[in-house]
Amino acid sequence: MSEPTHDVVIIGGGHNGLVAAAYLAQAGRSVLVLEREPQVGGAAISADAFAGTGARLSRYSYLVSLLPTRIIHELGLDIELARRRYSSYTPGSSDAGLLVDNGDADATRASFARIGAAADFDAWNAFYEDTARLARAVFPTVCEPLLTRSEAKRLVGDDALWTALIEQPLGRTISDRFSNDLVRGVVATDGLIGTFTSLADHSLDANRCFLYHVIGNGTGDWDVPIGGMGAVTGALERAARAAGARLEVGAEVTSVSADGAVEYFQEGRVKRAHGAVILANVAPWSLRELLGAGETASAVIEKPEGAQVKVNLLLTRLPQLLDASVSPEAAFGGTFHINESYEQLQAAYEQALAGEIPSVLPCEIYCHSLTDPSILSPELAQAGAHTLTVFALHTPHRALTEANNDEMRAQLQAAVLRSLNSVLAEPIEPLLMTDAAGRPCIETKTTLDLKHALNLPGGNIFHGGLSWPFLEDDEPRGTPAERWGVATSHPRILICGAGARRGGGVSGLGGHNAAMAVLEGA
Secondary structure (H helix, E strand, O other): OOOOEEEEEEEOOEHHHHHHHHHHHHOOOOEEEEOOOOOOEOOOOEEOOOOOOOEOEEOOOOOEOOOOHHHHHHOOOOOOEEOOOEEEEEEOOOOOEEEEEOOOHHHHHHHHHHOOOHHHHHHHHHHHHHHHHHHHHHHHHOOOOOOEHHHHHHHHOOHHHHHHHHHOOHHHHHHHHOOOHHHHHHHHHHHOOOOOOOOOOOOOHHHHHHHHHHOHHHOOOOEEEOOOHHHHHHHHHHHHHHHOOEEEOOOEEEEEOOOOEEEEEEOOEEEEEEEEEEEEOOOHHHHHHHHOOOOOOOOOOOOOOOOOEEEEEEEOOOOOEOOOOOOHHHHOOOEEEEOOOHHHHHHHHHHHHOOOOOOOOOEEEEOHHHHOHHHEOHHHHHHOOEEEEEEEOOOOHHHOOOOOHHHHHHHHHHHHHHHHHOOEOOOOHHHEOEOOOOOEOEEEEOHHHHHHHHOOHHHOOOOOOOOOOOEOOOOOOOOHHHHHOOEOOOOOEEEOOOOOOOOOOOOOHHHHHHHHHHHHOO
16 A cells, blocks of 8 residues: 655644644645644643643643744734733842832832842843844844844844844853842843753853843743633644644654655554655654664754753642732732842752752742633632742753652752742642642643653753854855755755754744745755
8 A cells, every 4th residue: 555645744743833734734735744642732732730620721831922923913823912011020038029010110110229229220121122122133034034143143233232142151241231139130041941051151052042032023022822822722723724734643753764754653553654845843853863873863963951840830829928018919920030040040050060959949930820810710710729830940851860750850849849938928838729639739840751741852842952043154055944944964854843943932933934945945
């Protein structure tokens, strides 16, 4: 029996694979998407993490910034993103904390003064005016063929800004611009989410991470998807199916060849498909494994390493803060930074580098239910219940093994709770709801758990190291795949996920750009 033939076979039904499928099917291509899980969406899903409670959480990916409005409009997606009034709250060493209120500049100025950082308020505004200028220049290019470094620099049009954020370590720029350690830390965290590095490192890994965190849609705002992250995936799935793409779930790809042959396992059977083009919505390292011994997906691939712990909680109510001047609703209404001063971030990195769980674990918390009560049942919302999702930094995958994962998960969860309790007026544990089986509503995911659940090598949420959103001046750009940043060493196989040149985050950029390369004749 001859193998099924498709114009495009997409390995992985995460949000990028769905974006690519929708674009290509709308353009008349025959598209097959193979997803190993029982549902599409990858990390961009909602889940009933706590059975019988009536809460549906964004389980892995939390917020949306980098998904271009252009993609939403072109695919006709029914997605609503809600802007959070509060940017962030960060407790200080005393009872005072820094509250950045997007709706009240005077209150924000007073908050800077309250923590002894009055001089940094104007510096803060000037710095983020600079990042906004960078965002307005760079973000419109992410859905276009890649610029070169020289072209991107000319587009930004400010050599000092370019040097500060693109060419010198982020830590130096932050230290030059701000004097207060807490303020420095709040700025620095955008360079460390999902990236295990020092702010002073000349690899500039922190700079690349920071860049993607501040350019989204030209503003850098991180929004809450109404209905949870599953609403984003649901809209993409509907668009792909309506355009005629064929989506197969429970289909685990086991091998792929350079000539477009794909083998997968579904319903207890080995099946095969063949594509004129293969789009790999998996990490480049995973593609390397699918290609088999002796094959590579690109010239150089480093094995990825994640460095984060994710914790989901469901509370009967929000906890009270040590800082009585700020309401819990305001503090948790944006990004709640915990133990993330500049010195604390560096100390945690050094401890983690030495193989230890940081004694004071830096964490960021988001309360989606404040912005979007629809993720709770009416009864839960009326009773004052809330979700919290925690992202803990500097917990590298290298410390985990299959043998110690359960023990390390318990230790890391305890470290997260200690960090959170250190800034609260009451312990968080008594506020945990219980599920239908009477278990506390807390769920912790290590990097190894993420590897197992989402096929993320090393638990790296970006599928590997982030790249600049431009080509170096001497890099090849002779093919559509090279120009769109999705090329591998095999002409018929393209990267369409977070491991693409401008991948990472819930952006759809890997999928969009791979589809454009195919339509250009990759």
